[in-house]
Amino acid sequence: MKTFAEFGLEPKVLQAITELGFEESTPIQSKAIPIALTGTDLIGQAQTGTGKTAAFGIPLVNKIPVTEDRIVALIMTPTRELAIQVSEEIGKLTRYKGLRSLPIYGGQEIGRQIRALKKKPQIIIGTPGRLLDHINRKTIRLDDVQTVILDEADEMLDMGFMEDITSILSLVPDNRHTMLFSATMPPNIRKLADQFLKDPQHVSVIPTQVSAPTIEQAYIEVHERQKFDALSRLLDMESPELAIIFGRTKRRVDELSEALQKRGYSADGLHGDLSQNQRDAVMRKFRDGSIDVLVATDVAARGLDVSGVTHVINFDLPQDPESYVHRIGRTGRAGKEGTAWSFVTPRELDHMHFIEKVTRHKIAKKPLPSIAEAIEGKQRVTAERILEAMDGEAVHEFKAIAIQLLEQYDSVNLLAAAIKLITGEKKDVNIELTPEDPIRAKKRRPDVRTNGRRFSGGPFGGGNRTGSGPRGRGEGGGGYGGGNRGGYGGNRSSSSSSNSGGGGGYNRDRDRDGGYRGRSEGRSDAPRRPRPSADE
Numbered sequence: 340m341k342t343f344a345e346f347g348l349e350p351k352v353l354q355a356i357t358e359l360g361f362e363e364s365t366p367i368q369s370k371a372i373p374i375a376l377t378g379t380d381l382i383g384q385a386q387t388g389t390g391k392t393a394a395f396g397i398p399l400v401n402k403i404p405v406t407e408d409r410i411v412a413l414i415m416t417p418t419r420e421l422a423i424q425v426s427e428e429i430g431k432l433t434r435y436k437g438l439r440s441l442p443i444y445g446g447q448e449i450g451r452q453i454r455a456l457k458k459k460p461q462i463i464i465g466t467p468g469r470l471l472d473h474i475n476r477k478t479i480r481l482d483d484v485q486t487v488i489l490d491e492a493d494e495m496l497d498m499g500f501m502e503d504i505t506s507i508l509s510l511v512p513d514n515r516h517t518m519l520f521s522a523t524m525p526p527n528i529r530k531l532a533d534q535f536l537k538d539p540q541h542v543s544v545i546p547t548q549v550s551a552p553t554i555e556q557a558y559i560e561v562h563e564r565q566k567f568d569a570l571s572r573l574l575d576m577e578s579p580e581l582a583i584i585f586g587r588t589k590r591r592v593d594e595l596s597e598a599l600q601k602r603g604y605s606a607d608g609l610h611g612d613l614s615q616n617q618r619d620a621v622m623r624k625f626r627d628g629s630i631d632v633l634v635a636t637d638v639a640a641r642g643l644d645v646s647g648v649t650h651v652i653n654f655d656l657p658q659d660p661e662s663y664v665h666r667i668g669r670t671g672r673a674g675k676e677g678t679a680w681s682f683v684t685p686r687e688l689d690h691m692h693f694i695e696k697v698t699r700h701k702i703a704k705k706p707l708p709s710i711a712e713a714i715e716g717k718q719r720v721t722a723e724r725i726l727e728a729m730d731g732e733a734v735h736e737f738k739a740i741a742i743q744l745l746e747q748y749d750s751v752n753l754l755a756a757a758i759k760l761i762t763g764e765k766k767d768v769n770i771e772l773t774p775e776d777p778i779r780a781k782k783r784r785p786d787v788r789t790n791g792r793r794f795s796g797g798p799f800g801g802g803n804r805t806g807s808g809p810r811g812r813g814e815g816g817g818g819y820g821g822g823n824r825g826g827y828g829g830n831r832s833s834s835s836s837s838n839s840g841g842g843g844g845y846n847r848d849r850d851r852d853g854g855y856r857g858r859s860e861g862r863s864d865a866p867r868r869p870r871p872s873a874d875e
């Protein structure tokens with residue numbers, strides 16, 4: 340992989356990259372950055388957690404002059420949390436250069452955003468609904484925008500944002516530089532690309548398996564009513580550092596996070612019906628580790644990058660293979676290891692196999708953790724905590740009493756009693772969750788079947804389907820180097836011009852304030868993949 344110095348970046352940008360601890364570029368970065376620096380339109384696809392944000396962020400901050408005092412770059416994201424996160428990463432990249440970036444998203448007081456806009460940010464990162472609000476109020480003008488980036492573009496389409504994106508982009512000058520990024524590229528993305536990109540280069544770094552190789556995947560067959568106990572046992576057995584649990588609906592997320600709290604876990608929920616303040620507070624707590632279990636709808640499936648997430652648990656299976664890939668991609672990021680578990684009810688087994696087929700990854704079936712395994716897991720955590728505490732400074736204050744106790748009692752009994760106390764009793768609260776219907780195997784349009792057409796260029800229709808450029812194999816090995824399970828080895832890489840016909844129409848429903856109000860209202864069932872009548 341290339342070092343960042345090889346891209347000919349400004350010293351101040353390089354300095355920021357070094358400070359972020361990036362030693363070498365990831366495969367998508369080494370392919371996309373040189374192309375982006377030339378101003379060519381780009382479709383970038385690479386596995387979750389492989390640095391797509393910096394792949395567009397670095398060339399962007401490199402090219403904008405500090406003296407610029409107009410909005411010259413626009414980044415659109417499907418969710419508020421992602422807008423905030425991308426804005427923070429751009430902020431880090433431009434730390435020494437001193438560009439100004441601003442997230443614009445629904446749910447935050449608009450007056451505050453208007454005040455921030457007066458500071459003349461050069462880069463705006465926003466969700467489509469709120470962006471349009473500002474455009475209509477004339478608090479944001481796009482006349483001077485030279486670069487547009489669509490992060491998770493397929494998700495924005497799925498949420499019914501096509502019309503908003505079209506209106507927004509119609510206000511951006513035609514000679515702009517446009518880039519589009521996602522881990523998955525379903526066929527409908529081509530419509531968007533055809534409409535908004537000019538002779539784009541398709542840069543993809545996707546191996547035969549679309550999910551990151553650093554994620555260990557397993558599923559457990561459980562009945563709906565067993566799910567909660569299975570979850571408690573799994574959490575006890577695995578003792579995640581940080582875990583994200585995905586539930587199908589907002590109600591499910593509320594019930595589940597409450598139930599987990601009752602059982603003594605440090606958990607909280609995230610979904611589109613919470614106020615923005617609540618959403619921000621939950622994300623803050625999760626990022627700083629004051630809660631260690633985040634229960635969420637798919638609002639957290641895309642793009643979120645929280646370091647230390649060791650586990651993703653699909654309490655309910657997602658409807659689509661794409662969602663599955665994005666959800667589990669919240670762990671195993673930047674070359675770190677992660678584990679993804681899914682609960683599958685007997686009637687959903689076919690759906691699980693469909694996900695396996697589409698993602699081209701065999702997912703191991705594991706037994707329900709036993710009570711003994713759960714207990715053992717909890718005790719192991721206590722033992723680890725004790726060993727860690729031994730290194731702490733304050734231990735000597737307890738030594739006198741320890742010596743005294745050891746003189747009178749058996750050491751094994753003493754320690755066992757201490758472990759028991761620290762481990763704590765399981766709070767045996769009765770939990771009843773409202774059952775969810777199983778995911779229905781649904782009829783798929785011919786082009787989304789695994790008939791080889793859709794996936795011919797790699798999973799999810801990426802790769803080199805329509806391109807005429809060179810096709811390379813075996814590039815991209817190594818990844819971040821060191822310690823990963825497989826790195827990026829065996830990647831299929833392609834770089835080609837992409838142009839193909841578009842698909843059907845898109846539902847106009849959308850969330851006016853740019854949030855993720857839920858599929859029942861804001862996230863309409865896109866024609867490509869009808870969703871169940873879930874909340875979100």
Ligand SMILES: Nc1ncnc2c1ncn2[C@@H]1O[C@H](COP(=O)(O)OP(=O)(O)OP(=O)(O)O)[C@@H](O)[C@H]1O
Binds near residue numbers: 673
């Ligand atoms: N060159 C690099 N070296 C080390 N770490 C990196 C590098 N580039 C990015 N990272 C880190 O990797 C993590 C994942 O990056 P990012 O969020 O951009 O992934 P992504 O490809 O956009 O994933 P997703 O598909 O889930 O959105 C971030 O914490 C980022 O700081």
Ligand SMILES: [Mg+2]
Binds near residue numbers: 391392490642
């Ligand atoms: Mg991303």
